[in-house]
Amino acid sequence: MADKVLIYSRFPKTMMARFAERFDLLDTGGKSAHEVFSAAELGGIRALLTAGGTPLGGEVMDLFPELGAIVCYGTGYDGIDLKAAAERNIAVGHSPGANAASVADIAMTLMLATTRRILVADQYVRSGDWAASKPSPMMRPQAGLPGRRIGVYGMGEIGRKIAARCAAFESEVGYFSRTKHDLPYQYFPTLEALAEWCSVLMIAVRAGAETQHAVNAEILGRLGADGHVVNISRGSVIDEQALVAALTDKTVAGAGLDVYETEPHAPGALTALPNVVLAPHIGGHTLDSHVAMQSCVLANLTAFFEGRPLPHAVKTA
Amino acid sequence: MADKVLIYSRFPKTMMARFAERFDLLDTGGKSAHEVFSAAELGGIRALLTAGGTPLGGEVMDLFPELGAIVCYGTGYDGIDLKAAAERNIAVGHSPGANAASVADIAMTLMLATTRRILVADQYVRSGDWAASKPSPMMRPQAGLPGRRIGVYGMGEIGRKIAARCAAFESEVGYFSRTKHDLPYQYFPTLEALAEWCSVLMIAVRAGAETQHAVNAEILGRLGADGHVVNISRGSVIDEQALVAALTDKTVAGAGLDVYETEPHAPGALTALPNVVLAPHIGGHTLDSHVAMQSCVLANLTAFFEGRPLPHAVKTA
Numbered sequence: 137m138a139d140k141v142l143i144y145s146r147f148p149k150t151m152m153a154r155f156a157e158r159f160d161l162l163d164t165g166g167k168s169a170h171e172v173f174s175a176a177e178l179g180g181i182r183a184l185l186t187a188g189g190t191p192l193g194g195e196v197m198d199l200f201p202e203l204g205a206i207v208c209y210g211t212g213y214d215g216i217d218l219k220a221a222a223e224r225n226i227a228v229g230h231s232p233g234a235n236a237a238s239v240a241d242i243a244m245t246l247m248l249a250t251t252r253r254i255l256v257a258d259q260y261v262r263s264g265d266w267a268a269s270k271p272s273p274m275m276r277p278q279a280g281l282p283g284r285r286i287g288v289y290g291m292g293e294i295g296r297k298i299a300a301r302c303a304a305f306e307s308e309v310g311y312f313s314r315t316k317h318d319l320p321y322q323y324f325p326t327l328e329a330l331a332e333w334c335s336v337l338m339i340a341v342r343a344g345a346e347t348q349h350a351v352n353a354e355i356l357g358r359l360g361a362d363g364h365v366v367n368i369s370r371g372s373v374i375d376e377q378a379l380v381a382a383l384t385d386k387t388v389a390g391a392g393l394d395v396y397e398t399e400p401h402a403p404g405a406l407t408a409l410p411n412v413v414l415a416p417h418i419g420g421h422t423l424d425s426h427v428a429m430q431s432c433v434l435a436n437l438t439a440f441f442e443g444r445p446l447p448h449a450v451k452t453a
Numbered sequence: 454m455a456d457k458v459l460i461y462s463r464f465p466k467t468m469m470a471r472f473a474e475r476f477d478l479l480d481t482g483g484k485s486a487h488e489v490f491s492a493a494e495l496g497g498i499r500a501l502l503t504a505g506g507t508p509l510g511g512e513v514m515d516l517f518p519e520l521g522a523i524v525c526y527g528t529g530y531d532g533i534d535l536k537a538a539a540e541r542n543i544a545v546g547h548s549p550g551a552n553a554a555s556v557a558d559i560a561m562t563l564m565l566a567t568t569r570r571i572l573v574a575d576q577y578v579r580s581g582d583w584a585a586s587k588p589s590p591m592m593r594p595q596a597g598l599p600g601r602r603i604g605v606y607g608m609g610e611i612g613r614k615i616a617a618r619c620a621a622f623e624s625e626v627g628y629f630s631r632t633k634h635d636l637p638y639q640y641f642p643t644l645e646a647l648a649e650w651c652s653v654l655m656i657a658v659r660a661g662a663e664t665q666h667a668v669n670a671e672i673l674g675r676l677g678a679d680g681h682v683v684n685i686s687r688g689s690v691i692d693e694q695a696l697v698a699a700l701t702d703k704t705v706a707g708a709g710l711d712v713y714e715t716e717p718h719a720p721g722a723l724t725a726l727p728n729v730v731l732a733p734h735i736g737g738h739t740l741d742s743h744v745a746m747q748s749c750v751l752a753n754l755t756a757f758f759e760g761r762p763l764p765h766a767v768k769t770a
Contacts, residue, residue: 148592237599237623244622245565252562254732258572261731262724266717272733275465280739282554304621305561306554400583407579414578415571416589422597 139441140180142169142200145187147209154430155185159437166190170199183440185433188212188230189370189399194220205440207433210420211235211294213450214343214370222452229446231432233293235420239394240297242419243338243368246392247286247302249413250364251278251336253390256410278389279335279362282306287334289327289351290341290369291317298338310334313341327351331358336366343370353378356388363388368419371397380405383412394419456758457497459486459517462504464526471747472502476754483507487516500757502750505529505547506687506716511537522757524750527737528552528611530767531660531687539769546763548749550610552737557614559736560655560685563709564603564619566730567681568595568653570707573727595706596652596679599623604651606644606668607658607686608634615655627651630658644668648675653683660687670695673705680705685736688714697722700729711736 138160143152146166155161162181164172181200186192188208192215197203206216208230221228249255256273260266286302288295291313299309299321310322312330317323324330327350331337337359341347351365352375359365365388367374376397382388383406390411396402399417406412420429436446455477460469463483472478479498481489498517503509505525509532514520523533525547538545566572573590577583603619605612608630616626616638627639629647634640641647644667648654654676658664668682669692676682682705684691693714699705700723707728713719716734723729737746753763 150592238597241565241598241622242569244561245569245571248558248562249566249571252559252732252735254562254566254730255572255575257732257735258730261719261733264724266733267719269717274733274735274738275467277738277740277743280555280741281558282741301618301621304618305558400586402578402584407581413571413575415569415574416578416583416591418569418574418591421591421594423594424597424599426594 139183139437141183141185141437142178142181143186144169144184144192144196145190145209147185147187151209151426151430154434155437158434183207183437185209185437186215188215190215193217194224197221197224197226205229205436205446207436207440207446208450209433210429211239212343212370214372216450218450218452227440227446228450229432229436229440229448230450231429232448234428234432235422235425236293236297238422238425239294239368239419240301240340241422242394242415243294243298243340243366243392244301246368246394246413246415247336247338247364247366248281250366250390250392250411251281251284253278253411255413283308284336285310285334286336286338287311287324287330288321288338288340289313289330290339291319292340292342294368295338295340298340302338307336327355328358331355335360335363337363339365339367339369339373341369341373343372347373349373349375349378351375351379353382356382359388361386361389364390364392366392368394371395371399376403376406380409383409456500456754458500458502458754459495459498460503461486461501461509461513462507462526464502464504468526468743468747471751472754475751500524500754502526502754503532505532507532510534511541514538514541514543522546522753522763524753524757524763525767526750527746528556529660529687531689533767535767535769544757544763545767546749546753546757546765547767548746549765551745551749552739552742553610553614555739555742556611556685556736557618557657558739559711559732560611560615560657560683560709561618563685563711563730563732564653564655564681564683565598567683567707567709567728568598568601570595570728572730600625601653602627602651603653603655604628604641604647605638605655605657606630606647606690607656608636609657609659611685612655612657615657619655624653644672645675648672652677652680654680656682656684656686656690658686658690660689664690666690666692666695668692668696670699673699676705678703678706681707681709683709685711688712688716693720693723697726700726 605628
């Protein structure tokens, strides 16, 4: 009999197809497991598959007395209470780096889309206003990328890939992270100093308690009126209310967001703004990235059921 | 008395400000010069400032008997009948390379926007459909950039900058141009071979009679169903009707366009499509690019009125 794996978050069926070949999947569709499945069905559940952003604390872990592994689909694991898992001797795995290029690419997409105002541009052509010679909303030229100072917040795999891409655009690249790396970009010892220096802030830091609302009104103010913010990390890193205020009163020029404080809810005050580009958390959503993430999930689950340590375990400091 | 310069195309006043400091500008606003100005005012016009894409043939040149210089604002000069100008001993100048980075950046913006479907993504969030858990139009993941084969058509300054940017995205880069260059990208001896190899075609070739409709139904067919076309050169290079047909019947997946066959008219069949990203010819439209282009214009006009050869003359083969 195949080993049972409970699908804890809501995932499209197509993304689960490779796992279904190997395991007996109990798919909750994101609902409470005990509403969807009987106690008998849930008996003996030893592994959960989840999205790293979905909250998963000790009280949930306790619903499955034999739980031994929580495997995250993707890089993030911010929803998992790691301390609670450790106390219960539950291994936590993820897919480190598997989606890094894909996420870095969506960061670049959002950065270019907001700095070059592609939504406004498309609407001007699509509406017929350009053909009718109506006044162009693109009239005032914006700063281009060559010579722009782009600040990368967080220098993990995604941050490095963002930095390398930005450098190819002839931009100056600087970064802030907890430690200085051996990289050809200017290091800033604080987020404040980075924001003061740059006019485009790319948020690529791992989410957690210490980065909660790290990008607040004060940091946004330092970017300047031609400043842009791009977030592909987690919504919690930005104070979303402060961002809406800064975008509304033009403290900053624009933003490109793939993540939000309470997904899938992007606040109405944000979706009503013309100077934002919004994506529904699709950073890692490419064919190659899914294949790579699924391979990590399969490797983690297979190892777990064979009694080996997870090959892609979350490393705790 | 300042030298007179006739502004032949329609330009925003702000873009002419630096010239107005040095020259006596006669601004037609894109209308016929003899409708806007009296024969007396137009008497002795020796220099025209124009947009390279605006048609300007021998019959127009003959309206200004003392014309000695046609200066294009920007890189392009495809609207100018160079043979007619040469026969009349009229020098033609442009701004080579001044906007190359800015244009390459809009090519990358359009490429990322079409391959990652950013307009569809933004609309899904903005409409509230994501929050309401309506079926996602982003469900089917697309190929990402790492490992994608990107074909660059034309290897001038803009083509090189596009290629360098694409390489930073971990894509494979190939190109076709009349001559093979000493560059680290795979060379294809024909456009057909390039289109067969790649799935993203970036058009960066100089427009002219020999490139008219070079990208036709056959070339589009070779890109494949996950293929994308990006054009930042001139609309004439693509057979626009064939492109609309290919986008409609999904012969190709998407397109990103900054230029059109008859600007500012983007055909309704194109603007109605969901799988295109459209920009109103803003490739060179950044602050730094305008400053650089204006410097070329000023250098050309100053040299001409001082009796020197144009420093940025159009080089004819």
